[in-house]
Amino acid sequence: MKVLKDILYKVPMEAVVGSTAVTVNGIQFDSRKVEFNDVFVAVRGTIADGHKFISTATNQGAIAIICEELPEKIVNGVTYVQVEDSQMALAYMAAHFFDNSSGNLKLVGVTGTNGKTTIATLLYNLFTKAGFKVGLLSTVKVMIADKEFAATHTTPDPLVINSHLKMMNDEGVEFCFMEVSSHGIAQKRTAALEFAGGVFTNLSHDHLDYHNTFAEYRDVKKSFFDKLPPSAFALVNVDDKNGLVMLQNTKARKYTYALKSYADYTAQILENQFGGLLLKLNGHEVWSKLIGTFNAYNLLAIYAVGELLGLEARENLRIISELESVSGRFQYVVTKQKITAIVDYAHTPDALQNVLETINAIRTKNEELITVVGCGGDRDKTKRPLMGNIASALSTRVIFTSDNPRTEDPESILQEVEAGVEPQNYKKTMSVVNRKQAIKTACQLARPNDIILIAGKGHETYQEINGKRSDFDDFKIVNEFLKELEK
Known part of the structure; x- marks a missing residue:
């Protein structure tokens, strides 16, 4: 339990009705989760306005209401x-409710269009192997030292973030990525966290369904770096023209x-092949x-x-x-017949181009590159023709298919993807609405030494159609089909 006035520290208040000396059991911004003596925060969301549920919260026992507009009906007590x-x-x-736990460890935030999950996860693995207790908050999973928890969002809500950070404190975690x-950032989920560092990867076409313009999208990312304290570091990729802007x-x-x-x-x-990379990092060669x-x-x-966080170079x-x-x-995965199947989360034009260019730089051009790709429903529509153009230009065969259609008509999504294909590439493409059938088709088309790229869903183990999620794992499915063909 916490005293309300203590957890309101640093919160600009315009009016108070009642006492802030009351104790609260918990904080909720979903009225359905309110229990006796909780404080309910009425947040204006993209779908619903929490102010409409203030009476529901008080009926369920809320002892305090935080809101931008006071309701007409004030409940005694x-x-x-x-x-x-x-x-x-x-x-x-x-x-404050979770004891400002971010300040008790070194928290590093990774932002950008592509690479966030990979960098955050690799940093977790790097510091874990270096002997530290480490935390991870990622799209794929949450790790608290060696304990794994399911992830719900790329960046969870403030209650989830801070509760995880408190658990990390209790476990003696020293670093969190x-x-x-x-x-x-836009919804201020990270606003009260104390960061020891921030990393900017790159910026490309994504989320313009939420951010009205690319400039707005860029400036939201920039605001994260604007708020870093002098004690933190800001590390940016300057091969991206937006790096110095950050x-x-x-x-x-x-x-x-x-x-x-x-x-x-x-x-x-120095070397780039399917077996790996030989790099020279700041003058040091590493495979x-x-x-x-x-x-x-x-x-x-x-x-x-x-x-920057103190690892010795050789150990690093x-x-x-x-x-x-x-x-x-x-x-x-590579089959006995030397068919290579690659699964990647590439769901933006830039990410898809990066993956396809990487494959093309390695392959001998004597083999087919068969790409299976689609675009998610209820998301940025403007990137769909771009994805179609890139996939068809950089592959020898393309199968357009469903990603997560959500509430949209899958065939309509595919038509918008196909609209980006240039005439000279029409013959390379086909559309198979059912994603499982599309993957099967790619496997049937593949010959020894060919390469199959299945892009868009990556780590996801579900497919969302009309609000329902069903089990769907690209990597598992392509493995099953390839094994069938080997029989």
Whole structure:
């Protein structure tokens, strides 16, 4: 239990009705979860406005209400606090309720369009292998030392984040690496956290269904760096033209990394093949099991973070050479017939282009590159023709299929993807709405030495159609079909 006035510390208040000296059992922003003596924070969401459920919260026993507008009906015995911004209030209240746990460890946020999951996960693995107790908050999973928990969002809500950080404190975790999404920043889920560092990977076409313009999307990312304290570091990829933009107003110590530009941390690709990468990282040669130019960037970023957080260079490089690829990120299998199947989360034009260019740089061109790809429903529609164009231009065969259609008509999504295919590439393409059938078709088309890329869902183990999620694992399914063909 906490005293309300204590968890309201740093929250700008406009009016108070009742006493802030009351004790509260918990904090909720979903009225359905309110229990006796909880405080309910009325947040205006993209789908629902929490202010409409204030009476529900008080009926269920809420002892306090935090809101931007006071309700007409005031219930005796309930404290009402009017604030400027409920989302910001929720962030600070959650942090205080869970003892400001982010300040008791070194928390590093990773943001950007592509690479967040890979970098955060590899950093977790790097520091774990270095002998530290480490935490991870990612799209794929949450790790508290060696305990795994399911992930629900790339960047969870403030209550979930801070409760996990409190558990990390209790477990003696020293470092935590978390993905910081543009949605999470915009909705102030990370506003009250104390970061020891921030990493910017890149910026490309994504989430324009939520952020109205690319400039808005960029500026939301930038605001994360603007708020870093002087004690933190800001590490940015300056091969991306937006890298230096992220550093413009930050008070943090500034560091850069790049493969093509002058930077504090640089890398050269000496060898790039399906077996891995030979890199020169800041003058040191290291072999990695990871593949492709995009992973060269990821490895350079984790090397830099390792050094900035105190890892000795030789130990840093030794462990990097042992790291495995992250689930659903260029995860591949090779059959006895030497058919290579690759599963990757590439769900943006930039990510898809990176993966296809990586494969094309390695393959001999004597084999087919068969790509299975689609686009999710209820998301940014403007990227669909771009995905169709890139897939058809950089593959020898393309099968367009469903991703997570959600509430949209899958065939309509495919038509929008197909609209980006240029005339000279029409004959390369086909559409198979059923994703499982599309993967099966790719396997049937493949011949020895051919390469199959299944893009878009990566680590996801479900497919969402009309609000229902059913089991669906690209890597598992392609393995099953390939084994059938070997019989």
